[in-house]
Each structure stands twice: as C-alpha cells, then as structure tokens.
Amino acid sequence: MRFFVVRDDVMRSGDGEFFEGLLKKINTYMYSESRQFLKKKRKFGRRIYVAREQKLNRISSYSWNCPKFGLTPKERQYFLKKEEYCPFRKRNETYYEFTDPWRFILRTRPHMITHQKPIDAELEKEKAELYAYLEQYKIVGILQKKNYGKSNPWKMEYETDLIKSRKYVTCTMSATEIAESFLDDTSII
Numbered sequence: 001m002r003f004f005v006v007r008d009d010v011m012r013s014g015d016g017e018f019f020e021g022l023l024k025k026i027n028t029y030m031y032s033e034s035r036q037f038l039k040k041k042r043k044f045g046r047r048i049y050v051a052r053e054q055k056l057n058r059i060s061s062y063s064w065n066c067p068k069f070g071l072t073p074k075e076r077q078y079f080l081k082k083e084e085y086c087p088f089r090k091r092n093e094t095y096y097e098f099t100d101p102w103r104f105i106l107r108t109r110p111h112m113i114t115h116q117k118p119i120d121a122e123l124e125k126e127k128a129e130l131y132a133y134l135e136q137y138k139i140v141g142i143l144q145k146k147n148y149g150k151s152n153p154w155k156m157e158y159e160t161d162l163i164k165s166r167k168y169v170t171c172t173m174s175a176t177e178i179a180e181s182f183l184d185d186t187s188i189i
Contacts, residue, residue, distance in 0.1 A: 001111035002030045002037055002054060004104040019103055022075050026057040028099055035108060054106060059096040 004027050024074050030037065030052065036050040059079065063069045079096040086093045133139060 002106055002108050003027055004054075004056065005107045007103060007105050010103045018074070022078070023104060024071070025071070025075075026059065027116070028057050030054050031111060037108075056098050056104070061094040061096070062109055064096050137143060 002086045004023060006016060006023060010016060010019055032038075032052070036049075037052045037054075039052045040047050042048075059069075059071075064071065064079075078099055080099050081094065082097055083092045083094050085091075134143070
C-alpha cells in the first residue's frame with residue numbers, strides 16, 4: 001500500500017500539524033502486488049513495465065463549497081482553481097488542486113492478508129445446489145409469475161397508472177375551493 005505522508009522537515013516546522021490535517025482530506029492510497037508499483041504498457045509492440053504515478057486528490061467544486069468537507073480559509077489558500085474539459089460530460093469541469101505537493105512524500109507499507117475466514121463446505125454445497133435449482137428455466141418463470149403476477153416483466157414498463165399519468169392542471173377547482181368542499185361535507189356529518 002502506498003500513500004502520502006508529511007515530510008520530516010515540514011513536520012518539524014511550526015505548520016506540521018496543519019499540513020497533517022490537510023493531508024487527511026486530500027490523501028490517496030494505491031495498492032499493488034509488488035513493491036515497485038509498476039503497470040504494463042505497450043511500446044512498439046512489446047510489453048514494458050512503467051511506474052504508476054500517484055497524485056494528491058483534487059477537490060471538486062461541490063466539495064469546495066460544502067461545509068461538511070471542512071476546509072478552513074487558511075487551508076483554501078494552498079489550492080488553485082483549474083478547469084479541464086471532460087469528454088464524457090462534454091463540458092468544462094472545475095476543480096481545485098493543491099499548489100505545494102513537495103510538502104508530502106510517498107511511503108510504502110505492507111498490506112497483506114494474514115487471516116482468512118473459514119469456509120464451511122457443507123453450507124457451500126447446499127448453497128450451490130439451491131442456486132442450481134432456482135436458475136432452472138421453469139423455476140425462474142414460476143418465481144417471476146409469483147412475485148410480479150406476469151411471466152413477461154417487460155410488458156409492465158409500458159403499462160401506465162392512470163392516476164399517476166393524469167394531469168392535475170386541468171382541474172377547474174382551485175385548492176381553496178376543494179378544501180372548502182371537504183369542510184362542508186364534514187360539517188353535515
């Protein structure tokens with residue numbers, strides 16, 4: 001596991017705790033099966049290994065304005081507003097990037113699985129038998145009909161509920177007239 005920590009010289013300065021609190025908000029964690037943190041890449045038809053790059057988290061404009069994220073005015077001074085075109089949303093995305101990444105360095109720590117949950121073979125066997133039975137073609141149709149009342153669920157999409165689809169704009173009575181009519185009916189009873 002690889003993550004950022006505050007450099008020793010910055011930690012010894014007066015702002016060490018401040019940058020440690022800021023790092024908790026923008027730190028990133030990366031996992032790899034080896035200590036080198038390499039990824040495969042094709043170059044001229046050959047597969048080569050290239051070091052994976054790790055950066056600090058960017059802050060979205062939503063998190064920037066959100067009071068729950070908890071950025072103080074002093075912390076906001078260390079961020080720079082940037083815009084980047086997003087091809088998926090087809091618009092410019094605004095984000096805030098940390099201006100002094102040199103204050104942090106990368107550290108690697110082992111992240112190994114040391115304990116494993118014991119597997120009960122009998123339960124797993126019963127579970128596999130049940131799933132095999134329930135996934136049969138005939139059983140799936142019976143369950144579908146019991147749960148939804150029809151064997152073809154795609155037809156349910158095209159059925160509309162008349163009450164939900166009714167346009168209440170066409171009502172001739174106003175809301176106060178409707179309320180008065182209800183009050184008149186209750187006074188008679």
